[in-house]
Structure formats: C-alpha cells, structure tokens
Amino acid sequence: MKPAPFGYARPGDWPEALSLLRDGARPLAGGQSLGPMLNLRLAQPATVIDLRHLPGFAGVAVQDGYCRIGAGTSHAEIEDGAIPGRLGAILAGVARRIAYRAVRNRGTIGGSLAHADPAADWVAVLPCFDGAAIALGASGERRIPLADFVLGLMETALRPDEVLRAIELPVLPPEARWGHWKFCRKPGEFSKATACVLAVPGEPPRAVLAALDMPPLVIADAGALLAAPEAEAARIVAGLALRDPWRAALVRTALHRAALAAWEMEE
C-alpha cells in the first residue's frame, strides 16, 4: 500500500496554485481521504498540490451576517470553537463526531466537502444552511449555493480549473433549533445514514438526508417533518424507493430522530 510515483508541488500563493491546477494536478488539503486513496493506488495523479501553506487557507471571519470559513480549517479547530455563536456551537457538535481526533486534527472542512464522499459529515450537513461554497478560479471567486455543490458520488460543481476557497454560512440567532443524527456502528465508520434539521425562527425549517448513494437530499421546507416527525420521515423515505430494507429503516430513523432532536434543542 504505497502510492504510485507522483510529483509534489507546494505553491506559495493562490495564482500559482490555480496554474498548477490547470495542468491537471490534484489539490491536497488534510489528506485524510486522498492519502489512503493514493496509498491504495485508487488515485494516481501526476502531481499533488499541497494547499496547506497558502495564505488564508484556514481561518474564520465573520462579516455582514455571514461567517466565512477557510477551506483549510480543520475539523478539530471547529470542534474547539473556532466559529462563534450558535452556528459555531452547531458545527462544533458535528465536528466532534467526525471519525477520531487524529483524523480531525488534519482533516479539513473544505477538503471533505470537495472530496464529496456522500457519507462524509460536512457533505451531509452543510446543505442544511443557506450558504455558499466559494470557488476560486482565474477570474476570481464564484459563489455556489451549498445545496447545489455536491452533484454525485465524488462529483461537485467545481470546474476543473477551480479550487474550493472557503465556505460561507449565515450567522444564526441563538434560538435556531438544530437536530443531527447519523448511524455508525463505531466511531470512524462511514455513516450509513445521516440527517439534520435546522429551524431558524421566521424561515421555513430545512432538512437534509444524506449518506445515500446519491447527492444529499435537501428538503427546503421541512415544516411537515417537524410537525409529524415519524409519519413524515416514513413518507419521505418511501419516496426514495431504497432497495435495501435495512438502509431504508436507517434513513427513516435518521430523519425521524434528527427532527426529534431539533425539538429537544440539541447542540
């Protein structure tokens, strides 16, 4: 389990990173997914671009009601409170359930989202927020709504010459309700079903169902789910026509329990 030969580039600034990208190189953030794929020779890029030393790759800034999270911000930083307020508390709760601390120390929010494994935590959770992925290309930054970012299994709306620069999420009021539930048989196992529900006063509640073998399912108005969690979860999941009855039961349970958790004002 050693990688095939590859080149290693460590750009000093973003334009250099983008020019490397145009030559077909593969960006590397925390390496917690790409690393094993290289070792298993499932990925054999000619060059790996190490993004970790680029200015502003990691870090959090709040401005104009939005929180901008650098793509290179690690799960551990988020777990440890890098993001302020109610939004930060919610994301810290998600981050602390990602794999193990050793993975969280290196893995990044942007790397995970751009990798677009349907079972990954950020892939499942971020579409629940009315935010955007910030893509950086030759002509500057482009905003992609998070609900439209992941298109399929390891497939995103990023163009080949773009890199994920940051994630922008709305600052949330303290009374925003949040429920998140996922099924793993042990920490570190890929989730078999993830659901989350966000209810911000004055806005229609949103829900996401993920870790399916397809892009996350965004429920833009989850009012009915919050009103009747069990029945509505059953109705939604029946519509997915999942073949494996166990997975169907898990997905139904995930949605049901995430909705209940939102009522219980879970962190």
Add this chain to the structure above:
Amino acid sequence: MTAVGAADAPPQGVGASLRRKEDARFLRGRGRYVGDITQAGMLEVAFLRSPVAHARLLGVTKPEGAEDRVFTAGDLLGVGAIRAASNLAGFRVSEQPVLARGKLRHVGEAIAACVAPTRAEAEDLAAACTLDYEELPVVTDMLAARAPDAALIHEHWPDNAFLETRREEDLSDLDGIAAAKVTRRLRTARHCMAPLEGRGVLAEWDPRLEQLIVTSSAQMPHVIRTGLAEILGLDEAQVRVIAPDVGGGFGYKGILLPEEVVSAHLAMRLDRPVRWIEDRLEQLTANANCREHHYVVTAWADREGRLLGVEVDATVDAGAYSSYPFSACLEAAQIGSIFPGPYTLPRFRCRTVSACTNKPPILPYRGVARTGVCYAMETTLDALARQLGIGTDAIRLANLVPPEAMPYRNLVGKVFDSGDYPEALRRAIACFDLDRLRARQAAGEYVGFGLGIFCEQGAHGTSVYHGWGIPMVPGYEQALARFTPDGGLELRTGVHSHGQGLETTLAQVAHEVLGVPTARIRVVHGDTALTPYSTGTWGSRAMVMAGGAVAEACRLLGERALAIGAVLLQAGPEAVELAGGAVRRRDGSAAVALEEIARTWYRRPQHLARDVDTGGLEVTAGYRPDPDTGTHSYACHAVIARIDRDTGAVALEDYVVVEDGGKLVNPMIVDGQVLGGLAQGIGTALYEEMPFDAAGQPLAGTLADYLLPGATEVPDVRLDHMETPSPWTRFGQKGIGESGAIGPPAAIVNAINDALHRFGAELTDLPASPARVLAALEAGRRR
C-alpha cells in the same frame, strides 16, 4: 520451596500481580519489531497477487528491463510447495505453491515477487506486470462447494473437501422419548485476525556461518525454522529464525506463509537481505482468514432439560489450501471432539466436513473452533430451554459436569481436570438483577439476558496431537536456566511472548523456586539459536508448559547451587537450605548469597569441592504434565444486551465473566488476557465479517470496511475469578489465554434472542449486525 524475602517486600512469586517487566520498553516505544530492522543493501518485496478467485494461470509478463527483479514460480528452482498433511483417514493434502503455479485458487494468492530498494518501487514493478489467465467457475460457499457440479479447486480430487469425519451413533429412538427437540442452522462469519502488527520477514544469508537468518514476526519460531528448512532443502542447522518483539499473534503468526519462504529464497539467491512487510490490505484480503463454520444442530432433552442426545452436521470453510503446520482439518477435528462442551452429554453423533473453497486458507485464531462450537451449543441450548419453558440457567445446571465428578471423562474421551462449573454459572447470574430485567421486558423494552458457559482445553500435548499426524506434535517442553557470573538468572525458553507477559510470569516462576528477585531475572526468547526447541506459543500452553519447564530447570539449578553453597558454608548438605536468594544454614548462623555462589563457580573455581557437579550453574530441563491431555479452564459469560428496534443496533449494557484458570501465576496479566480476548469475541459476535461477492472478491479491504471493536465498543466488564488448581500441573495453573474470545458470541446472541423471541424473532448467523437483527425482527413480524 517458597521464597522468603524481607518480611515487608511485596511478593514476586506465583500468584503476585507483578507489573510487567516488558512494559518498560513497550510503553516507551522501545520495542523492536521486524519493521524497525533494516540491513545495508536490503531489498523490499512486493507481491503481485491474483485479482481473481479461480483461474488457469497462462502467463506472467514481466516489465521490460525488470526481468531480473521479478520472480515467478518458474524462477524458484529447488523450492518446494507447502504441504501440511494429516494422517486422519481420508485427508487430502493440498500442494500450496509458494508462488502460483498453473492455477489461481483465491484472490490475493501470490503470483510473483518483485524486489526493489523500496517497497513503493517494488509495488511499481508489480503494477507493471501483466497477467494472462482464463477464469474458471468460482466456489465461494462451503455448502455449494460439495455440489456435484461445483468446479474442482484441486482437479485431481473427487470433490472439494479436505476431510470428512464421522462419529456415528443411532439417535433415531430419541424422537419417541424426548420431551423437546430443536434443530438449528447456524453460521459464523469468515473473519480476519488483526494483530496490530502484521506479518513481516527479513531474510539474509550469512556466508561465514553458511546460515540463513530469518527475522520473522512469528509466535512459533522453531516450527517456522523446521518448515523453512524442509521447503528450501537446507539442513535445519543452516536456518536460524529470530522472532523479535511481535505485535500480537493470535494464531496467525504460527503459520508458515508462502511470502516467508519466497523472501528467504530470494535472500539466498540474490545474496542480499530481503524484507517483506505485510500491509493491512494483504492481511485482510489474502492471508489472515479464520472462523467460518456452518452447523446444523439437533438436540433432544427430557422434561427437566437433561440432554438425551445431540446431532451435529458441521462444515468448515477451510479455503483453498491446507496451511502449515496446523493443516486444514484443525477446526473440524476440534469440532468433533469439543462439541459436548462442559456437559454430561450421553449420546452424540457428529459429522464434519472441511470444505475447500476459492478463499484464503482458514487459519487458527484464538479459541480456534471453540468459539463457533460454544456459539452453536449454547444457542441451541437456549432454544431448547425456550421450547421446554424452563430457564436458561436451569437447562445448564441440569447438564453441567458436577464438581464431585472431577476429574471427569466425557463420552468423546476428553478429561476435565478440575473445577466447579455450576458454581461459575451461579456466580455469574448472581451479579444481575434479573427481576428488574424481566420487568423491563414486560414493559416492552427490547432487552435480554444471555449466558454462555464453556471449558477450554489448553496445553494439551502429545497424546492429543499425535493421532492427527500434522507436521507438528508437541512433546516435552524444555527450558534452560543458568546463573550468570554476577549472580543474575537467565532463563531461555522456546515459547515466544507477544502479549502474554511471559518475560514477567516466567521470572515469577523462577523467583518462586529460587528466590532470586525478578529484577535480576532475564527471560530470553524468540531466537532458535538461543533457546531450546519448542513448538512455541499456541493452544494456551505457555504458562503450563514453559512455566513447568522453567520451574523444573530452576529446581535442578537450585540443587547445584545448594551443593556449592554448602561447601562454602562448610556445612553438610542436610544442614543448608535455599531461601531468599541465598543458601543458608538451617540454624540461621550463616548464609551465602547466590551471587557469591555464581562467582565461585565461574571465577573462583579454586573454592569448589572436588566432587562438584561439573554441569555447573546451567541446567536444561524438560517438562510435560502427566497426564498430558490438557488443562480445562472454564468460564461463564453473562450479558444484558439492548436492541434498538429501529436500527437493529445492539448495545451491551452489562457484561460479567466468571473465570477459573486454576492457580493464576499473575492475576493482573490473566485479567488482561481475558479482557483482550473478550474484545475479540465481541468482534466475532457483533462486528467482524469478511464478505465475498459471487466472484470470490473479498469486500472489506481496509479497517474502514472491516469493523473491529475499539475502546468505545467494549463495555466495562466485571471479572470474577474462581481458583481451582489443576491437579496435574506444576503450580495448579491452567491454560487460559484463549478463553475470553470463546464466550462472547454465545452469551451475546443468547441475550439478543432473549429480547427478540417475544417478537417471534431469533438470530442464527454471526455477526449479529444491525442488518441481521432488523431482518430477524422483520421475519418475526411476518410470522
């Protein structure tokens, strides 16, 4: 002789919970494993492995320009195949080529060895090879393997079976007599042993000694040496096997692997040190397979639950080859002899098949067949109890061998040495508030209580193994004990310690006999050049066998020291004794320390008597218990399991083990052994499974897919010990190393079924994954 130190010195002998001597280096990261060892000019090996489960191998094209760095079967002149025969009637021996020859019989089978200065470059070479093969129909299921139209894996065999055994007994009258009869089909999953450190080997040829030096992550270095010498055509003295620190064995590291043979051959042929370090992908998909059984069990009982008879049809998926030295029949042979368990079973019929399939060979894993057998017997007993409407405790108490019958010879000739099996059961049950549990069940909670009780034969010797005729039969265990010139004590033993704590416990044994402080005792192991021959560490035997041998060697050494000491004290032999690390006059008037006695023998021989024993202060002694049919430790596992009815997930609320390992040499180490085994047993019960698709592709290639229980999956276990000495061993100790891994599947699935049966559901297949639990509940709902 008992050690008498200063009155307030903490005890160090047999029975003391001494901290492990070896932990000083392990906890500091100072252990030294094969992967830590390099040699100048060393080459690394990567294997090109079969991508398919069954095919005719037509050719291998080596990368252009790299023909001299890639080796296939045709390049290995003078290297034999691995043959692990058995003389059980009808056994068919397979030829396991060390590199595939003519046919590919499982995914991951080694086809070519590629060498390069680094492993990555060696893998590049393997990736650049091209294979030409013609796929054949695949046999992935052990039951389908026996179908008349199944493809033959070894084409000169009449069918895909290594061995069939039959113990016939006519049970046809039982239907008319019995108050209850149940039949169950049960399966245990194929899984993979997962020691933290995988296999690894570093081979080099020493031209001065004309010797092949093989540093291997091995738990049975002497047996590996014998196997290597035979296959490579060398004198055994031309092979030295060193097993340095080894990160867990569990049976896997007793096996002679094709990769070891190839690496050793290449070291000689290339005259360069050659190293192969197994990675996790190789371990999971090509090598460390174990455990896969299928049972059809029928049991009859009278109204009180007394067993009238049991009939078993067992199939073991033995994979494609018979592995060295335990052969492909170890599991099935054990099933036939241990199925009656700790019970007074009056009648027994048992047929076993060791089926050959297109999967890696099945290897013995901690507990070997006992884990599956205990699961089959104990779940069947619970089904019987439910049918009779009696308690699961009552049915066991009606059948357990009573203490007054010990030693007890059961109907297949197993002799249980000592113990109070019913008491273990009662103690375990007394740890729980079962009324509260029944109330929770009545309130609709999905919770249940399960029991699993078993005995574990350990340290069984010649009389048990000779009949099988496998390449390795244990005999007398030897140990060497000697004083160094400065009065330290050195013990040399052919067993290997890779988690068992033998560097501590054997020192405790020596301290018990000679009174030397354990800080001054060094245990040398893991090198065939430095230690007496031993079959090694397996079968829960080391503490009984090596412990007995060390005690005997120390006893004889003590006599020699006593004689020298008597002369130095100018006393007659009857006027002195050995105590507290010194030879003392019995009247207390004078003493001479063992250090002084050692100094005299080695460096001041002018003070020795003329008639001194010229063997000096070095003794090799052999030991074997009499009878050598083995010790039987036993344990009762009891657990409360809670089931999430929406997801099928199982949580273990409370787990109790009552264990009897006879006299415990170091109770703290025994606790560690039981807990470690228990974690593995929980893996067998709930998590571990290597699925194969219809084409024979293993589907769990990483530890993200192959689930092992971790710290968050193993509950806080309550351990209780009984201590019934074995009448046959040196200190009354019993083999207990595998015990923890045997009981969990039985106890946990019984607890699950106690929860499920009220909903018409019952689980029969391992592991009890959420999907299986939910499917059982769904089937119950439809019923």
